[in-house]
Amino acid sequence: MASNMAGIGCCTALSSRSNFQTSCPIYKTNRVTMRGKTLRRRNWEIRAEVSYVNAEEAKKLIAVDGYAILDVRDKSQYERAHIKSCYHMPLFIENQDNDLGTIVKRTVHNNFSGLFFGLPFTKENPDFVQSVKSQFSPESKLLLVCQEGLRSPAAASKLEKAGFQNIACVTSGLQSVKPGTFDSVGSTELQNAGKAGLVTIQGKISAILGTVLICAFLFITFFPEQAEKLLQMAPTS
Incomplete structure (x- = not known):
């Protein structure tokens, strides 16, 4: 049972000040030949996560x-x-490579992700x-x-x-x-x-339209008579 548990390690905290940094013991196995027999030697070291x-x-x-x-x-x-x-x-x-495959991928990227989201082809x-x-x-x-x-x-x-x-x-x-x-x-x-890209422009347009609609709603709510006169002045098709 003890030999089966030899390769299992548990994680321990590196610092009492912080609870987000841990370390795990790992080992490297080196092979050593002695009198025709191969022996395994384990060197333990600590690697920080x-x-x-x-x-x-x-x-x-x-x-x-x-x-x-x-x-x-x-x-x-x-x-x-x-x-x-x-x-x-x-x-x-x-990615500025000029092989055919990269050129095709870059063109597709720039016409979609690059155009709408401003993401460079990397x-x-x-x-x-x-x-x-x-x-x-x-x-x-x-x-x-x-x-x-x-x-x-x-x-x-x-x-x-x-x-x-x-x-x-x-x-x-x-x-x-x-x-x-x-x-x-x-x-x-x-x-x-x-x-970046058209997404930001669309966001700005949506913000402006939203502001206009809110102002129009408030104007109709608090000044209904003036709003009705303005509607009567609007041309009809």
């Missing part, structure tokens, strides 16, 4: 624990709005890990942020495999951050940096 925090917890990591902010969004979202003093290391970059950044390594040591404390909370975990997984162990991600991304939570730079708020 990625921490997932909300905006307020992220602020504490930055202010108290000295975490550096790593923005892994694409260039367009970063330029619309980003946290002040962050580092920009995009996980995906714009590919995985092959230099992502190396770019981070050129700026930070494996012991560095990194807070990864993206727009929707999807790219930062993927980036964290790559960095963890590369030897980085002090990594945290903002749950749900910057779209869930309330205005004023972080000092930001750009033409819009952090939570709106992912909005």
Whole structure:
């Protein structure tokens, strides 16, 4: 029974201060040959798991624990709005390859997702890990942020495999951050940096039409006589 349980480990908390960072013991198996017999030797090591925090917890990591902010969004979202003093290391970059397959996919993308949602046609950044390594040591404390909370975990997984162990991600991304939570730079708020294309124009048109209808309703409600005169003046077909 004891031998069957040898490969099972349990997770323990790394820090009493936080309840969101854990570690799991893992082992590597090395083969050693001795007198014609193969022996297995297990070397145990501790690998830290990625921490997932909300905006307020992220602020504490930055202010108290000295975490550096790593923005892994694409260039367009970063330029619309980003946290002040962050580092920009995009996980995906714009795909400008000119092979036939890429040209067809890019054309379809730009006529649909690109047109309506303002999403660039991208590919995985092959230099992502190396770019981070050129700026930070494996012991560095990194807070990864993206727009929707999807790219930062993927980036964290790559960095963890590369030897980085002090990594945290903002749950749900910057779209869930309330205005004023972080000092930001750009033409819009952090939570709106992912909005572009015809969707934003449609949103503005809907807002204007809604305002006009509300004003018309209030005018008819409080000034019924004037409203009736205006309706009588309107041309009839």
